[in-house]
Amino acid sequence: MTTTAVHTTARGSAGSLPGVWTIGLLRGALEIKQFFRLREQVVFTFSFPVVFLFLFASIFHNDVGHTGITASQLYVPAMMASGIMSTSFQSLGISIAVERDEKVLRRLRGTPMPPAAYFLGKIWLVLCTGVLETAILLAAGTAFYDVQLPSDAGRWFDFAWIFVLGLTACALLGIAISSVPKSAKSASSVVVLPFLLLQFVSGVYISIDTIPGWMLDIGALFPLKWLCQGLRGVFLPDSAKVLEQAHAWEFGRIALVLGAWCAGGLVLCLLTFRWKNRREG
Numbered sequence: 001m002t003t004t005a006v007h008t009t010a011r012g013s014a015g016s017l018p019g020v021w022t023i024g025l026l027r028g029a030l031e032i033k034q035f036f037r038l039r040e041q042v043v044f045t046f047s048f049p050v051v052f053l054f055l056f057a058s059i060f061h062n063d064v065g066h067t068g069i070t071a072s073q074l075y076v077p078a079m080m081a082s083g084i085m086s087t088s089f090q091s092l093g094i095s096i097a098v099e100r101d102e103k104v105l106r107r108l109r110g111t112p113m114p115p116a117a118y119f120l121g122k123i124w125l126v127l128c129t130g131v132l133e134t135a136i137l138l139a140a141g142t143a144f145y146d147v148q149l150p151s152d153a154g155r156w157f158d159f160a161w162i163f164v165l166g167l168t169a170c171a172l173l174g175i176a177i178s179s180v181p182k183s184a185k186s187a188s189s190v191v192v193l194p195f196l197l198l199q200f201v202s203g204v205y206i207s208i209d210t211i212p213g214w215m216l217d218i219g220a221l222f223p224l225k226w227l228c229q230g231l232r233g234v235f236l237p238d239s240a241k242v243l244e245q246a247h248a249w250e251f252g253r254i255a256l257v258l259g260a261w262c263a264g265g266l267v268l269c270l271l272t273f274r275w276k277n278r279r280e281g
Contacts, residue, residue: 023117028124035125045091046133049083050140056205057145064207067240071207074240076141077231078204083133084163085170085195085224088126092174093191096122100277101184109275119175119269126171134163138235147235155234158251162230165258169223172265179272198224209243216245223261230254 036042057072064071099105108118141147150156181187199205201219208216219225232240233249241249
């Protein structure tokens with residue numbers, strides 16, 4: 001389905017375009033269909049965090065202190081957080097930069113489609129891929145690493161708002177950073193490098209209690225660290241909170257930081273997003 005087809009389908013019987021939400025839903029369906037048509041991209045997106053989970057959990061599987069959990073259990077929520085950021089921040093940062101370089105954005109801007117509908121389509125895409133990625137990692141964690149699913153509704157509520165705020169913040173930052181690369185060729189380098197560094201200072205690959213304090217302070221400035229901490233609080237027993245920097249899950253602070261990044265990410269998008277490359281004027 002082409003972009004023209006989306007606009008044709010979206011037109012009502014009177015020939016006028018429907019609302020932004022309807023067009024955004026149609027745009028999202030197109031984005032999801034295009035994503036799943038690229039088999040290599042699908043396999044890489046969903047297998048990368050799972051492979052890393054198996055590797056790290058196989059290498060580090062001893063008991064962690066007197067917390068009653070194993071190192072492999074620590075990696076499950078960390079990889080879930082990394083997967084959420086991968087399907088939002090990394091995916092949008094690269095794909096939008098490529099679409100801008102290939103002049104797709106300029107053509108879309110010249111259509112009757114409201115600009116907000118384009119971004120709604122991207123949000124639908126990252127929501128779909130984020131949910132699937134999280135479900136796959138959670139299934140692997142419960143099946144192979146003795147991660148227990150929460151037994152009370154409160155923990156599931158915590159999971160829901162942490163997931164939504166974390167995904168939204170990372171998606172908005174992905175849209176914002178997509179304006180940094182000067183071309184499609186440099187997009188991967190510009191986006192992947194900060195994501196890789198954040199994974200090391202946010203407790204994804206290295207246990208949070210072994211990371212130097214100054215690194216943790218840097219990681220605490222960004223949403224990934226709080227996303228990891230929140231998911232650990234949901235899926236690990238309370239005995240594991242002693243591993244955290246503050247020896248607590250800090251759900252209130254997690255909500256404040258992720259909410260602030262949602263607001264800050266939106267401001268960054270409004271200030272930096274461009275429909276054309278810099279060289280096009």
